[in-house]
Amino acid sequence: MPEISLFKEVSLHHYLILSALIFSIGMIGVMMRKNLIVILMSIELMLNAVNLTFVAFSYYLNHLDGQILVFFIMTIAAAEVAVGLAIAIAIFKKFKKVDIHFFERLKG
Amino acid sequence: MEGLLFYILAAFILVFSLAVIVVANPIFSALFLVLSMISLAFMFFLLQAYFIATVQLIVYAGAVMVLFLMVLMLFDLKKEIDIFSSGQRLGGLKIASAGLLTGLLLWSIHYSIGLFQLQPEKVLDAQGQMEQTKTLSVILFTKYLFAFEALGFLLLLIAIGVVALSRIKGGTHARD
Structure with missing residues (x-):
């Protein structure tokens, strides 16, 4: 693939690379941040990267099943955020902070 | 453009x-x-x-x-003093592992891109867009009907679970 065509036209390549980069940013956020809420946001970033992959494949393979899967992923993500935030509120009620370190010594 | x-x-x-x-x-x-x-x-x-x-x-x-x-x-x-959870060495290790995964992903993308039978892309007009959304809904309610129903049930479970979770007393590290 010659270097010129990388900037001339957009192909499936570009979308997949962008999606991989967003996924990595989200993964770094999950591993590095302390605040539980920001960790949940990073998980959302990773899910969005996967959504982008599905939509790009759906467009370039001319197949609509990918978009259905994106629909499902969005629903699951919303549910996951609801549960995660409920847990965060429960943690905040006990410790007055939402650090991930409080999860190290959970019991009962 | x-x-x-x-x-x-x-x-x-x-x-x-x-x-x-x-x-x-x-x-x-x-x-x-x-x-x-x-x-x-x-x-x-x-x-x-x-x-x-x-x-x-x-x-x-x-x-x-x-x-x-x-x-x-x-x-x-409150203003967070240190926002990252780990020290310099462990943090560097984490970033290096994420970079390794990124490299692997980009490498596999580069080598697998020729395997797909890409369709020539087409620009949809207004009629085509409506057709696309219609096809999407038809697939959702025929081929993926079971998954759709299961998703509805899952959402019900989540709603009940969140309410139950927000009402817990005691549990983890209960002091009083």
Whole structure:
């Protein structure tokens, strides 16, 4: 693939690379941040990267099943955020902070 | 034209996503996440997934982010001193492992791209867009009907579970 065509036209390549980069940013956020809420946001970033992959494949393979899967992923993500935030509120009620370190010594 | 739009949107998404994990204040993180999701919705428009783009705007940039912001405002936020969870050495290790995964992903993308039978892309007119959304709904309610119903049941379970979770007393580290 010659270097010129990388900037001339957009192909499936570009979308997949962008999606991989967003996924990595989200993964770094999950591993590095302390605040539980920001960790949940990073998980959302990773899910969005996967959504982008599905939509790009759906467009370039001319197949609509990918978009259905994106629909499902969005629903699951919303549910996951609801549960995660409920847990965060429960943690905040006990410790007055939402650090991930409080999860190290959970019991009962 | 389409290429230029892609690169602008890609730059927006990358910068905003990076800002989400770098900014110290969680409220700013949430706002940057909203911007990133809106840019991603425009990218879905670019990929001619109109229904998905609209749902992304309504559900993600609307509902989910409002939920995030409300919970953040419920908390008494103080300025965070150190936002990262690990020291310099462990942090470097984590970033290196993430970089390794990125490299593997890019490498596999580069070598597997020739395997797909790519269709020639086509630009949909207004009629085509309506047809696409119609086909989407038909697939959703025929081929994926069981998954759809299971998803509804899962949402019911989640609603009950969240209510139960918010009512717990005692449990972890109960002091009184």
